[in-house]
Amino acid sequence: PSGVNGKAGGRVRFLEDSDADGVYDKSTVFLDGVNFPAGIMSWQKGALVAAAPDIFYAEDTTGDGKADKQTVLYTGFKQGNQQLRVNGLRWGLDNWVHGANGSHHSRYTAGIKIKSSSGQTFELGGFDFRIRPDEGLLEPLSGPSQFGRSRDDWGNWFGVQNSFPLWHYVLEHRYLSRNPDFAPPDPRRILTKSNPLVFPARPPQKRFHSFNQSGRFTSACSPAIYRDGHLFSDDNVYAFTCEPFHNLVQRVILKRDGESFTAERAEPKDDLDFFASEDRWCRPVMARTGPDGALWVVDMYRYMIEHPQWLPAGGKAEMKPFERSGMEYGRIYRVYKDGKPPRRIPRLDKSSAKELVEHFGDSNGIIRDMAHRLLVQRKEVSATKALVEMAETHASAKARLHALCALDGLDQLSATLLKTTFHDPHPELRRHALRLAESRWGEHPELLKASVRLTDDPHAAVRLQAACSWGESKSEVAGHALAKVAIRDAGNPYVRAATFSSSESHFDRLAQAAIEHGVLIDEVLKLGARRKTSLDALLAGLxxxxxxxxxxxxxxxxxxxxxxxxxxxxxxxxxxxxxxxxxxxxxxxxxxxxxxxxxxxxxxxxxxxxxxxxxxxxxxxxxxxxxxxxxxxxxxxxxxxxxxxxxxxxxxxxxxxxxxxxxxxxxxxxxxxxxxxxx
The missing domain is CATH 1.25.40 (Serine Threonine Protein Phosphatase 5, Tetratricopeptide repeat)
Incomplete structure (x- = not known):
C-alpha cells in the first residue's frame, strides 16, 4: 500500500486470448510505474486510466503492446488512502464517461478542483463526476461512491461504501444544485442496512478493531448490475457486491419500487453467499458482466487486505511481514452455468456501422454499450436512418433506448422522434425522452407541450424525470405541468425535491397550486423567503x-x-x-x-x-x-x-x-x- 520501495508500482496489463478459446494466454505490461491505477476503460486506440491525481490517456502507437504515448486529461483528484481514490470509468447512456470520486463521505474531497487538458478548472468537491475526455469537459454528479459506480440497462446509477453494499442515485446533482432557495435532500436511496450480514465459507478471520462487525460487510466495493440473460433463467435483475475481507461476493435481487428500487438477498435460505471461497487469500474486488454473458470476478488474491492505516499499533506490527504477500498473484473468474458455456465475444472494433447498430439488439448490455460508444466515437452519421428506424420499431426496448441515445450522441436526434417516444409503451423510454428533450424546450416549444401528457404517467420514475426536466424551461407551459405533478406527488419525497429544484422560474404557479390544494404550503413558504411579492400573495391566500x-x-x-x-x-x-x-x-x-x-x-x-x-x-x-x-x-x-x-x-x-x-x-x-x- 505504500508503493514499491516508496515509488509508484502500479501496472496495467494487456491480456489477449490469441486462439479465441475463452482463456487469456498472453499478458503484456501496457503501463508500469503508475501511481496506484484504480480505474480503466478502453478509449479510442488506447485506454483511459484513473490514477490519482490524474485521469490520463495511454496508447500503444508502435504495436508492441506497450503504451508509448500518455496524455494527462484531468488532474487534481485527491491522493489519499489507496481505497479512497478516483476510480470507476463507465460509459453512460448520456454519451459521457462516468467516474467515482473514491470518497467514503463527501467531506473527504471537499474543495477539490479539477483541471482539464482544455485549460478549464472545475469545482468538483465531494461529488462523483462525468467527463467527455476528448473535449476536456467535466460535470459533478451525485455522490460520492467509494469504489465503483455502476449502472443498469436503463441508465440508473448505483454506488457503494465499505459498510453500505448498494445504493441507488435517485436524484442528479445538476438538478438539485440549480435553485439557491432549496436545500436538497440526500440524492440516494440506501438499499440495504448498514453493515448487513455476509455468509462466508469459513469462520471470520482475526480482526484488530470493530469486533462487532465480524461477519458483516466492512469492505463492500464494486457494485455490479448483471446485464444479460445468459447466466440466470428468470427475469430478475441481480446486483453483486464484492466483500474482499470475507472472501465473497453477495448477490441481491433488485425490484422496481416507484422511482427507485428495493433489494433483497437472492439466497435467503442458504448459509453461503453466491460466491464464497474457503481460501483466505481470495479477495474479490470487482465484479462485472462479461461480454460473453458470464459474471467476471476479479480476485486480487492477497494474504492481507486491510490497509495498515486502519490497524492499531499491535496489528500493524503483526501484519507488517505480510503487507505485500501475494503481490505476484491475481486472477479473473468467469462464473457461468454448467452446460451453458460463455458465448463467443464479437470483435466490435472490426464491425461496420450497420453491424454496430445491429448489436443494439444484443441481450448483453456490455456489447450494446461498446457498440454505442464506437458509433459515437467514430461519428457514424451514416447510421442515422437505421437508428431512427430502430428507435421507432424495434421489439426490444433496450435496443430502442440505445438507438435514441446514440442519435443524441451523433447530434442527429429530432424533436419529432422525441415526441413519438413520449408515447413509447416502455416507461424507461418515456423517461429518457424527457431527459433528452429538456435541452430542446426553447427551440421546440411544441415538444414541451407534447410532454405535458406525462404529468399523468402511471410510472413514478417518469413523473420524477418530468419534474426535473420541466425546471429547464421558463415557459408557463412548464410551470403549469410542474405544479400539476407537484400536487399529484406531494407525498413522494423524491418528486417533491425535484419539484422544488425546478421552482426557480415557477414559484408563483407552484405557490398558487399549493394554496388551491392545501398541500406543500410549509415548503413553499420556505422556498419563497427571498420573494417578498410572491410571498405576500401566498400569505394573503392563506x-x-x-x-x-x-x-x-x-x-x-x-x-x-x-x-x-x-x-x-x-x-x-x-x-x-x-x-x-x-x-x-x-x-x-x-x-x-x-x-x-x-x-x-x-x-x-x-x-x-x-x-x-x-x-x-x-x-x-x-x-x-x-x-x-x-x-x-x-x-x-x-x-x-x-x-x-x-x-x-x-x-x-x-x-x-x-x-x-x-x-x-x-x-x-x-x-x-x-x-x-x-x-
Whole structure:
C-alpha cells in the first residue's frame, strides 16, 4: 500500500486470448510505474486510466503492446488512502464517461478542483463526476461512491461504501444544485442496512478493531448490475457486491419500487453467499458482466487486505511481514452455468456501422454499450436512418433506448422522434425522452407541450424525470405541468425535491397550486423567503377562508410561517381571532381545532388568556389530537410553570399523551427536575 520501495508500482496489463478459446494466454505490461491505477476503460486506440491525481490517456502507437504515448486529461483528484481514490470509468447512456470520486463521505474531497487538458478548472468537491475526455469537459454528479459506480440497462446509477453494499442515485446533482432557495435532500436511496450480514465459507478471520462487525460487510466495493440473460433463467435483475475481507461476493435481487428500487438477498435460505471461497487469500474486488454473458470476478488474491492505516499499533506490527504477500498473484473468474458455456465475444472494433447498430439488439448490455460508444466515437452519421428506424420499431426496448441515445450522441436526434417516444409503451423510454428533450424546450416549444401528457404517467420514475426536466424551461407551459405533478406527488419525497429544484422560474404557479390544494404550503413558504411579492400573495391566500371556512392546512401553514417570522400583521390578528373561535367550538373537527391551537399564544396582549384556553384543553373530554397540539403550543410558550400545568391532568391522559408530556418535560433541565420530583 505504500508503493514499491516508496515509488509508484502500479501496472496495467494487456491480456489477449490469441486462439479465441475463452482463456487469456498472453499478458503484456501496457503501463508500469503508475501511481496506484484504480480505474480503466478502453478509449479510442488506447485506454483511459484513473490514477490519482490524474485521469490520463495511454496508447500503444508502435504495436508492441506497450503504451508509448500518455496524455494527462484531468488532474487534481485527491491522493489519499489507496481505497479512497478516483476510480470507476463507465460509459453512460448520456454519451459521457462516468467516474467515482473514491470518497467514503463527501467531506473527504471537499474543495477539490479539477483541471482539464482544455485549460478549464472545475469545482468538483465531494461529488462523483462525468467527463467527455476528448473535449476536456467535466460535470459533478451525485455522490460520492467509494469504489465503483455502476449502472443498469436503463441508465440508473448505483454506488457503494465499505459498510453500505448498494445504493441507488435517485436524484442528479445538476438538478438539485440549480435553485439557491432549496436545500436538497440526500440524492440516494440506501438499499440495504448498514453493515448487513455476509455468509462466508469459513469462520471470520482475526480482526484488530470493530469486533462487532465480524461477519458483516466492512469492505463492500464494486457494485455490479448483471446485464444479460445468459447466466440466470428468470427475469430478475441481480446486483453483486464484492466483500474482499470475507472472501465473497453477495448477490441481491433488485425490484422496481416507484422511482427507485428495493433489494433483497437472492439466497435467503442458504448459509453461503453466491460466491464464497474457503481460501483466505481470495479477495474479490470487482465484479462485472462479461461480454460473453458470464459474471467476471476479479480476485486480487492477497494474504492481507486491510490497509495498515486502519490497524492499531499491535496489528500493524503483526501484519507488517505480510503487507505485500501475494503481490505476484491475481486472477479473473468467469462464473457461468454448467452446460451453458460463455458465448463467443464479437470483435466490435472490426464491425461496420450497420453491424454496430445491429448489436443494439444484443441481450448483453456490455456489447450494446461498446457498440454505442464506437458509433459515437467514430461519428457514424451514416447510421442515422437505421437508428431512427430502430428507435421507432424495434421489439426490444433496450435496443430502442440505445438507438435514441446514440442519435443524441451523433447530434442527429429530432424533436419529432422525441415526441413519438413520449408515447413509447416502455416507461424507461418515456423517461429518457424527457431527459433528452429538456435541452430542446426553447427551440421546440411544441415538444414541451407534447410532454405535458406525462404529468399523468402511471410510472413514478417518469413523473420524477418530468419534474426535473420541466425546471429547464421558463415557459408557463412548464410551470403549469410542474405544479400539476407537484400536487399529484406531494407525498413522494423524491418528486417533491425535484419539484422544488425546478421552482426557480415557477414559484408563483407552484405557490398558487399549493394554496388551491392545501398541500406543500410549509415548503413553499420556505422556498419563497427571498420573494417578498410572491410571498405576500401566498400569505394573503392563506389568510383568506374558503366558502366553508378555514382548512387545517391553512392554520398549520400560518403557524409554521409565524415560527420563522413572529411579526403579526393586522390581517393575521383577524385570523388568530378566528382560530380562537375554532378552538372553543366543540363541534369543530379535531384536525381543524388542533391546527388552530398552533396560532394561539402569539401576541403578548393575549398571552395570558390564550394560556387559559390551552390549559382547558388538557382534560379527558378533549380529543387527543387537540390535546397534543395544546401541549406543543404550551411548550413553545415555555412557561416555568409548565410542568405543574401538564402533570395536573396526568391520571386522565392516554398512553400516547403521557409519552408526549414526558418528552416535552425532558426538553429543559428545570422542567425535568420538577417532573422527577413529582414522580
Amino acid at each position: 389568510m383568506k377562508p374558503g366558502k366553508d371556512g378555514y382548512e387545517p392546512e391553512q392554520f398549520r401553514s400560518l403557524g409554521g410561517w409565524l415560527n420563522h417570522n413572529p411579526k403579526v400583521s393586522p390581517e393575521m390578528v383577524k385570523v388568530m381571532a378566528k382560530a380562537r373561535e375554532v378552538v372553543a367550538d366543540d363541534s369543530a373537527s379535531s384536525p381543524l381545532r388542533a391546527a388552530a391551537v398552533g396560532l394561539l399564544a402569539r401576541q403578548p396582549e393575549n398571552l395570558a388568556a390564550d394560556k387559559h384556553r390551552l390549559d382547558d384543553l388538557l382534560t379527558p373530554r378533549v380529543a387527543s389530537e387537540v390535546k397534543l397540539a395544546a401541549v406543543q403550543t404550551l411548550a413553545r410558550v415555555g412557561d416555568d410553570g409548565l410542568p405543574d400545568t401538564l402533570l395536573m391532568g396526568w391520571l386522565g391522559y392516554l398512553p400516547q399523551e403521557r409519552s408526549r408530556v414526558l418528552d416535552t418535560l425532558l426538553q429543559r433541565k428545570e422542567w425535568t427536575r420538577t417532573c422527577l420530583k413529582a414522580i
